[in-house]
Amino acid sequence: ETGVTQSPTHLIKTRGQQVTLRCSSQSGHNTVSWYQQALGQGPQFIFQYYREEENGRGNFPPRFSGLQFPNYSSELNVNALELDDSALYLCASSSDRANTGELFFGEGSRLTVL
Amino acid sequence: QKEVEQDPGPLSVPEGAIVSLNCTYSNSAFQYFMWYRQYSRKGPELLMYTYSSGNKEDGRFTAQVDKSSKYISLFIRDSQPSDSATYLCAITKNTGNQFYFGTGTSLTVIP
Numbered sequence: 001e002t003g004v005t006q007s008p009t010h011l012i013k014t015r016g017q018q019v020t021l022r023c024s025s026q027s028g029h030n031t032v033s034w035y036q037q038a039l040g041q042g043p044q045f046i047f048q049y050y051r052e053e054e055n056g057r058g059n060f061p062p063r064f065s066g067l068q069f070p071n072y073s074s075e076l077n078v079n080a081l082e083l084d085d086s087a088l089y090l091c092a093s094s095s096d097r098a099n100t101g102e103l104f105f106g107e108g109s110r111l112t113v114l
Numbered sequence: 115q116k117e118v119e120q121d122p123g124p125l126s127v128p129e130g131a132i133v134s135l136n137c138t139y140s141n142s143a144f145q146y147f148m149w150y151r152q153y154s155r156k157g158p159e160l161l162m163y164t165y166s167s168g169n170k171e172d173g174r175f176t177a178q179v180d181k182s183s184k185y186i187s188l189f190i191r192d193s194q195p196s197d198s199a200t201y202l203c204a205i206t207k208n209t210g211n212q213f214y215f216g217t218g219t220s221l222t223v224i225p
Contacts, residue, residue: 042120043158
């Protein structure tokens with residue numbers, strides 16, 4: 001069984017640039033959620049995708065957008081990067097067929113905005 | 115007010131000690147309670163999962179939920195240096211809904 005994989009693992013951008021982060025969900029999982037974890041903080045919910053549709057969104061501006069593909073992999077796009085966007089971006093997958101809804105996380109993509 | 119509050123620590127204990135980690139939450143609608151462990155520069159991994167009130171034990175770990183006081187706890191018995199990590203509590207109202215995480219408690223177990 002393949003776990004959640006994310007790419008890239010690290011990247012550095014400058015203010016105003018755009019970034020795309022990628023995630024492959026765990027085998028058998030059809031739901032992908034994205035979280036932002038700032039240094040010393042817990043993960044904050046950005047949004048969730050289920051069957052290629054956005055299925056819930058946290059308190060993040062529209063410049064944070066996403067996609068889910070037919071194979072359930074997903075992308076997170078952030079436009080007009082700001083310094084405060086520097087964080088670990090975590091992708092988590094889950095299955096609607098599971099009673100528990102447990103989230104399984106990838107290792108994250110660490111974004112630094114200069 | 116945050117949905118879930120967690121004492122960030124840091125917490126430092128000698129090997130073999132019993133560790134108690136706690137979170138409080140504000141909304142009685144939360145039904146699912148989890149503890150995640152996060153090693154430095156890694157993603158969180160699910161440690162314990164509990165639905166509604168009660169206790170759940172898994173080896174050296176016990177998760178406890180008291181819905182009447184909106185209080186969740188994780189106990190680690192016979193703590194080991196390999197338990198050194200950040201522990202995050204997480205809550206959600208229904209499966210498929212967003213998770214709310216605490217800030218995490220940093221634990222160091224000293225050999």
